[in-house]
Amino acid sequence: MQFSAKVSEANKQRTACAIIPVDAKNRLSASGTALDEACGGAISKLLKRNDLGSRVGATQLLPMTEGPAERVLLVRSGEGVLSQADFRKLAKASAEAVKGYKDVFSYLTELEVTEADSAWQAQQLALAAGLATYKFTRCLSNAKPHALAKFQVHAPDRKQLKAVKDGVAMGAAQATGSNVARELGNLPGNICTPTYLANQAKELAKKHTKITTSVVDAKKMQSLGMGAFMSVAKGSDEPPALIAMQYKGGKAGEKPVVLVGKGITFDTGGISLKPGQAMDEMKFDMCGAASVFGVMAALAELQPAINVVGLVAAAENMPSGRASKPGDIVTSMSGKTIEILNTDAEGRLVLCDALTYAAKFKPEVVIDVATLTGACVIALGNHATGLYANKDELAQALIKAGERTGDRAWQMPLWDEYQSSLDSNFADMQNIGGREAGSVTAACFLSRFAEDYTWAHLDIAGSAWNSGGNKGATGRPVPLLMEYLLTK
Numbered sequence: 001m002q003f004s005a006k007v008s009e010a011n012k013q014r015t016a017c018a019i020i021p022v023d024a025k026n027r028l029s030a031s032g033t034a035l036d037e038a039c040g041g042a043i044s045k046l047l048k049r050n051d052l053g054s055r056v057g058a059t060q061l062l063p064m065t066e067g068p069a070e071r072v073l074l075v076r077s078g079e080g081v082l083s084q085a086d087f088r089k090l091a092k093a094s095a096e097a098v099k100g101y102k103d104v105f106s107y108l109t110e111l112e113v114t115e116a117d118s119a120w121q122a123q124q125l126a127l128a129a130g131l132a133t134y135k136f137t138r139c140l141s142n143a144k145p146h147a148l149a150k151f152q153v154h155a156p157d158r159k160q161l162k163a164v165k166d167g168v169a170m171g172a173a174q175a176t177g178s179n180v181a182r183e184l185g186n187l188p189g190n191i192c193t194p195t196y197l198a199n200q201a202k203e204l205a206k207k208h209t210k211i212t213t214s215v216v217d218a219k220k221m222q223s224l225g226m227g228a229f230m231s232v233a234k235g236s237d238e239p240p241a242l243i244a245m246q247y248k249g250g251k252a253g254e255k256p257v258v259l260v261g262k263g264i265t266f267d268t269g270g271i272s273l274k275p276g277q278a279m280d281e282m283k284f285d286m287c288g289a290a291s292v293f294g295v296m297a298a299l300a301e302l303q304p305a306i307n308v309v310g311l312v313a314a315a316e317n318m319p320s321g322r323a324s325k326p327g328d329i330v331t332s333m334s335g336k337t338i339e340i341l342n343t344d345a346e347g348r349l350v351l352c353d354a355l356t357y358a359a360k361f362k363p364e365v366v367i368d369v370a371t372l373t374g375a376c377v378i379a380l381g382n383h384a385t386g387l388y389a390n391k392d393e394l395a396q397a398l399i400k401a402g403e404r405t406g407d408r409a410w411q412m413p414l415w416d417e418y419q420s421s422l423d424s425n426f427a428d429m430q431n432i433g434g435r436e437a438g439s440v441t442a443a444c445f446l447s448r449f450a451e452d453y454t455w456a457h458l459d460i461a462g463s464a465w466n467s468g469g470n471k472g473a474t475g476r477p478v479p480l481l482m483e484y485l486l487t488k
Contacts, residue, residue, distance in 0.1 A: 122167030130175020177298030178475025185473025189266030235323025262370035263289030263314035270343030375438030
């Protein structure tokens, strides 16, 4: 889809659909008034019928017989200055309403939003439009994609044009990255295997000169001493892959941010077998890896002057005669030994070796992203991502990025008092800490492998996908990560 911004005269701007805000008293914005005059007053006449709901974000589509716009979408903006949350409602509602039309022009940037400029508004509008047009069609025989091919945003004046264009570019890239993550997450486990992900990473490097890809295979993992990673992979016929994608946009030698994604392409639980109900959703257990791919794709589109490494720890967790058993003890790449009490706590086993491997890139910051614990879903539901960090400055920067994008995170405790839950009589640690504070103790486990650098852990078990009738990957936390990378 093509995204752009311009200073538009609404009474002359030809478009399949113009998006116009309407306040609580049925007053149109400046552009709405100009368009109404070009339509012979048709918009204001129809508004007097009070068919547009009073709820913020309510929409009404009007076909036009006069004027430059074929249709007008009225969007209720409420009274006075909008909150950022309400503006996002408008952006999402309007994007969903117009995704069937070939080109759209949005004038919602004429609204006033609390602590937000027109660049931020443009970013939110482009992100919402990009997300609305995504549809999984890969495995459907007769699916038709959404029609929206061109989305334009109004810059209130020429002084703001560059900022609005930058906002549109940022939102469009975040949408691209989110949709890459959604597509990978939605693919079934028989297509999206560790080898498939490795091949996708290689293709990304072929298309973009600033990205290079390397893959550590099972044989190399063995030689590196990745006993924790291999303890998960050995139960499957699918070979594992530790994928490293390096985006080199910054200065040579400049320390990168390393993103580490959990890529369990299907999780049966291994010998600690999961119940059958909703097990199909365990194809989403690689959504951390998918979000890393999404960020790399967004970086390739935006081309910022930074260095980022995307590490993906990809494996399949299956029960077999070769699979790890509860009570087995393995040695991680760090040399620390781990007693495996539950083979369904496998994500932390692949991640701990990936976190040790991350040190080779001499990182400025390491952030791992994982659908790690059901306990995080119980704690936070699907609204917030669980956030842990060994430096409060990093935690606050990630929280701020989440608030700015609406892709929110909530900081959880990473206190030493929780570490004793991982004590083992037979190894340096065990891989689970009991039912209490399950998300916290999982983060405590990972923290033991990230002591040499500034590190954060994002538990996206609740935010990475939706269940039920709206089942599918969400693309989170790509917007949060992109915002952090470009504003830190």
